[in-house]
Amino acid sequence: MPEAKSTTRYRPETRLVHGGTLRSQFGETSEALFLTQGYVYDSAEQCEARFKGEEPGFIYSRYSNPTIEMFERRMIQLEGAEAARSTATGMAAVATAILAPLRAGDHVVASKALFGSCLYVVQDLLPRYGIETTLVDGLDLDQWQRALRPNTKSFFLESPTNPTLDVLDIPAIAEIAHSGGARLIVDNVFATPIWQSPLSLGADVVVYSATKHIDGQGRCLGGIILASEAFVAEHLHNFMRHTGPSMSPFNAWVLLKGLETLAVRVRAQTETAGKVADALAKHPKISRLIYPGRSDHPQAELVKRQMRAGSTLVGFEVKGGKQAAFRCLNALQISRISNNLGDAKSLVTHPPTTTHQRLTPEARAELGISEGFIRFSAGLEHADDLIEDFAQALEKA
Numbered sequence: 001m002p003e004a005k006s007t008t009r010y011r012p013e014t015r016l017v018h019g020g021t022l023r024s025q026f027g028e029t030s031e032a033l034f035l036t037q038g039y040v041y042d043s044a045e046q047c048e049a050r051f052k053g054e055e056p057g058f059i060y061s062r063y064s065n066p067t068i069e070m071f072e073r074r075m076i077q078l079e080g081a082e083a084a085r086s087t088a089t090g091m092a093a094v095a096t097a098i099l100a101p102l103r104a105g106d107h108v109v110a111s112k113a114l115f116g117s118c119l120y121v122v123q124d125l126l127p128r129y130g131i132e133t134t135l136v137d138g139l140d141l142d143q144w145q146r147a148l149r150p151n152t153k154s155f156f157l158e159s160p161t162n163p164t165l166d167v168l169d170i171p172a173i174a175e176i177a178h179s180g181g182a183r184l185i186v187d188n189v190f191a192t193p194i195w196q197s198p199l200s201l202g203a204d205v206v207v208y209s210a211t212k213h214i215d216g217q218g219r220c221l222g223g224i225i226l227a228s229e230a231f232v233a234e235h236l237h238n239f240m241r242h243t244g245p246s247m248s249p250f251n252a253w254v255l256l257k258g259l260e261t262l263a264v265r266v267r268a269q270t271e272t273a274g275k276v277a278d279a280l281a282k283h284p285k286i287s288r289l290i291y292p293g294r295s296d297h298p299q300a301e302l303v304k305r306q307m308r309a310g311s312t313l314v315g316f317e318v319k320g321g322k323q324a325a326f327r328c329l330n331a332l333q334i335s336r337i338s339n340n341l342g343d344a345k346s347l348v349t350h351p352p353t354t355t356h357q358r359l360t361p362e363a364r365a366e367l368g369i370s371e372g373f374i375r376f377s378a379g380l381e382h383a384d385d386l387i388e389d390f391a392q393a394l395e396k397a
C-alpha cells in the first residue's frame with residue numbers, strides 16, 4: 001500500500017480531509033474499509049519477518065489495520081503528535097493512557113472535576129492495584145504543586161471541565177508535572193482538536209473520546225491516544241496488543257468521514273453555542289451561565305491564551321432547582337434530553353441526576369453542579385430556532 005503523504009505543512013482543514021489517506025491498487029477516492037481480521041503472507045519468511053518486526057506490514061487487526069491506521073495518521077497530522085493508538089471507546093483510551101505506564105507503588109494526581117467514568121478509573125480502580133491517587137481542585141496551582149511526590153508518575157485533567165466548563169492552565173500544570181518528573185495527560189474532548197492543542201501547550205499525552213465531536217453524528221464509539229513515539233512504543237504497544245481494547249475498522253471508517261467535516265461542524269456549533277449563551281445569560285429564570293467564549297467566564301483571560309475559541313457546550317443554572325430544570329428539559333421541542341455531546345443534534349443533560357449522580361450532594365456542590373444545572377451541547381440546527389425553543393421552555397420552568 002503506497003505511503004501516505006504528510007499534510008502537516010497545510011492548515012487543519014486540509015489535514016482533516018487528506019491526512020493519512022492510503023490508497024489501494026484500485027485508486028479509490030474515499031478511504032477503503034478493510035473489514036478483515038487477519039492478513040496473508042507471500043512466504044513463511046515474510047511472515048517470520050513481520051512477527052519479528054523486521055518488515056513493516058499488518059499481522060492481525062487487534063494490532064493494526066489499514067482503515068484504523070488511516071484514522072490514526074489523520075489524527076496524528078491534525079494534532080501534531082508523533083504517534084497514536086486508537087481504541088474501541090473514549091474510556092478505553094483514558095483507562096489505557098492512565099494504566100498502561102503505571103505499576104503498584106506509583107502515584108497519580110488528577111483534577112477532581114472529571115467525566116464520571118474517568119473519576120471512577122482514578123478514584124476507585126487505580127487504588128485497587130496499589131496505585132495511589134490524589135484529587136485536587138484543578139484551578140488551584142498550589143494544590144497540584146503540593147500533591148507532587150517522588151513516586152508521582154502522571155497528572156490527569158480535562159479542560160474545559162465537565163459540566164461546569166472551568167478552564168485549567170495546561171502550560172502551568174505541565175510545568176509542575178515536569179518539575180517532578182511526571183507526565184501530563186489531557187482529556188481534550190470538550191475543547192476538540194479544533195480549539196485546543198494540548199501537546200503544543202506542554203502536555204505529553206492527549207486522549208479523545210472520538211464518540212463525541214470526531215464522529216459528531218451520533219453513530220459509533222471510538223477513542224484515541226496521541227503522544228510521542230517513545231510513549232507509544234514503551235507503554236502502549238505491548239499493553240494494547242495483549243489486552244485488546246482495539247478500535248473496529250468499521251468505526252475507524254465512520255470516524256474518518258467524521259474528521260472530514262470536523263472543522264466545519266465545530267465552528268458552526270461553537271457559533272451557535274455562543275449565540276445561545278448570550279441569549280440565556282440575560283434570561284430572568286437563569287441564575288448563572290458559563291460559556292468559555294464569553295468575557296464573563298471566570299478564566300476568560302486563560303481561554304484567550306490557550307484556546308482558539310470557546311466551546312460547543314454551555315452550562316447554566318435554572319432558578320428553582322431540580323423541579324424547574326426538569327420542567328425546562330421536558331418542555332424543549334428541539335434540543336433532546338441525552339447524556340451525549342458533540343452531536344449534530346442539540347442535546348441537553350441534567351448532570352446532577354445523570355453523569356454526576358454517583359457523587360454526594362456535597363461533592364457536587366463543591367464542583368459547582370447545583371440541582372438546577374443544565375449542560376447544553378449545541379448541534380447544527382439554526383441558532384434562532386434553538387433560542388426560541390429555550391425561551392418557551394424556560395417560561396414553563
Ligand SMILES: *Cc1c(COP(=O)(O)O)cnc(C)c1O
Nearest residue numbers: 089090091115187189209211222
Ligand atoms: C464521553 C467522554 C469520555 C468517554 O468516552 P466514551 O467514548 O463514551 O467511552 C471521556 N472523557 C470525556 C470528557 C467525555 O466527554
